[in-house]
Structure formats: C-alpha cells, structure tokens
Amino acid sequence: MALGEFALIESLFRRPQDARRGRVAVGGGDDCAVLTVQAGEQWAVSTDTLVEGRHFLSTVDPEALGHKALAVNLSDLAACGAQPQACTLNLTLPRTDPAWLQGFARGFHALADEHGIVLAGGDTTGGPLSITVTVMGTVPAGAALLRSGAKAGDDLWVSHPTDGGIGDARLALEVFRGRARLCQAGFEAARQRMERPQPRVALGLALRGLAHAAIDLSDGLTGDLAHVLAASGVGAQLWWSALPRSRWMAEQPAEGQREALLGGGDDYELLVAAPAAERQTVVDRAAACGLGLSRIGRIVAGAGLKVFEDEAAGHAGTGAWPSERLPRGFDHFLSGSTDP
Secondary structure, eight states: OOOOHHHHIIIIIOOOOTTTOTTEEEOBTBSSOEEOOOTTEEEEEEEEEEEBTTTBOTTSOHHHHHHHHHHHHHHHHHHHTOEEEEEEEEEEESSOOHHHHHHHHHHHHHHHHHHTOEEEEEEEEESSOEEEEEEEEEEETTOOOOGGGOOTTOEEEEEEOTTOOSOHHHHHHHHHTTSOOOOHHHHHHHHHHHHSOOOOHHHHHHHTTTOSEEEEOSSOHHHHHHHHHHHHTOEEEEEGGGSOOOHHHHTSOHHHHHIIIIIOOOOOOEEEEEOGGGHHHHHHHHHHTTOEEEEEEEEESSSEEEEESSHHHHHHTOOOOOGGGSOOOOOTTTSOOSOO
C-alpha cells in the first residue's frame, strides 16, 4: 500500500528523541527545527545530494543506500574535526515503496545512532530518486580543520582500514562496468567499501588541534588534494609506492591501479596535512581509532602536484610522472554516470 507524505514521515523518520535530543530543542514536525547554541563553539554544516545513476547504482540495496546517504555527509564533518549533532533529510521519490523505504530508514537510523546524530527534520516530494542530507556538527571556536591550513614541510597522510587501502570503491564500480575482474571475496570486500563507506569521525576529532589541514576523499586523491593545495597556496608530492592498497588492488594491472588509487572517488577516507615533527603522535592517534594511516607524500613550497615512484625519488626531485599519467578527479558535470 502506498504511503502519503505525512504518513511516510511519521511512520519511518520520526523517532522518540526526548532522551537523546541534545542540541535539538525542537525536531521534526514543526515548521523549523530549533537548535541550541553554546558559547565558545561554532557550527559546521555540510550538504550532499545523491542522485540515482549518478552517485549510486539503481540496484543498490536500500539499507546500504540509507547508510551511505548519511555516511558521505558525516565524512565532511570528520574532515572538519566536528562532533555530529543534527541532520535533515530530503527525499525525492518516484513512488512510495514501503519495503524500500523501510530498508533505507534502517540503514540511515543505524548509522545515525552509531554517531549520535539526531534527524531533526526534512522534506519529501515526488520525482526522480535523489537524496539530500544536511549535517550539522560543533567545534570549539577557531578549532575547525580546514583545507586552507597546509604548510610546506607538512607530511601528507591518508586513512584506511588496517587491512586495506584506498581505491577499492572505484574498483568495485569498474567490476560493475565490466572493466575489471575480482574473485568473489575481493568483489564483496570492494563492494562493501563502495556501498557502505565508514566516516572517519573519531579520527577527525582526534586530529583536531594537531593537523594543519584535512579533506575527505570523495572525488579522488588527486582531485581532492588539488583543493587543499589551491586553498593553502602550496604544492605537494605524492609517492606512488606509499599509497595503501588492499591485496585485491595490488593484483590489478598498473593502469587500473593508477585510475583507482589516484582518480577513484567514494573512498571517504581522510587526507591530512600535519607537521612532520608530530609524526608519531599522528600515527598513535589513528591507531587509537582502530585505523591505518599511511604517509603518502609531503607539502612543498610553490604550486602544483608531482607524483614520484617513492619517497627517495621525491626528495631527489627526479623522475616525476608526466602530468598526462595523472587521472582527473571526479567532476559532477564532466565525469560519467555511476550506472554501467
């Protein structure tokens, strides 16, 4: 049976929140949510839209999609070093399919509960399937991690699972497209990275006050690093052999690895610039979060990005890859769709 707009909201997305409302004084059900602001803090706010066929496959499990819709936004809060507080959810639906909506709500609420973020409101309407989430988090005044703080001499780090690396989400997409091959175990692991990314909120909080700059990897390593370099007015080196990769990735041809590791999006790991003098502290804080953290390059004076085979070549300044070997990051208007 089809659900109307208000029945949909009431049955699936309004939850008893009195015991865990926190900063949300008034949640969904009124004309506006009302949030409580405290002295000495700032609010970090981010919005992302996921469109069917552009950002997710039409065949994706709805529970996984509910998870991902919130995860990609929580990842932005993680990159800012912000504590999640509240979010809104806008759903544009071609129809109200109760089974699909129940699965979506399950995935969304499970991740919300994991990170203590309250769904404070939103909107539903009819049309092609798209999902827009706005997240709000708090940071002490002046403590937010930004893209603009990287300094020459900083180490460049990227987070990853302790038993994996980056680029697996792109690898899963290439399998769906028929351009890459994986064994069943490898495909399931890569698909999990694509459909259920884990926002690194704890790591962002742990690096606040230590890292100089951060960004989450949503559009590919080279593309997202370019944003940091432009905002900070610096250049960078990447060391190819230092990029963390899963055993599935290590089995791929060189060109496939290059596309996935440097240009692949949907990792939602943190790329961090931090002072070299704090190297051990950075590693220790990542380990305390149960994550791997690989030192993959360094920030340098000047402008632009150069990729070298390893750290020794980078320090010698010899053998930089030609620019045509560097994949372009994802661009919503220049890149292709997600669907095969």
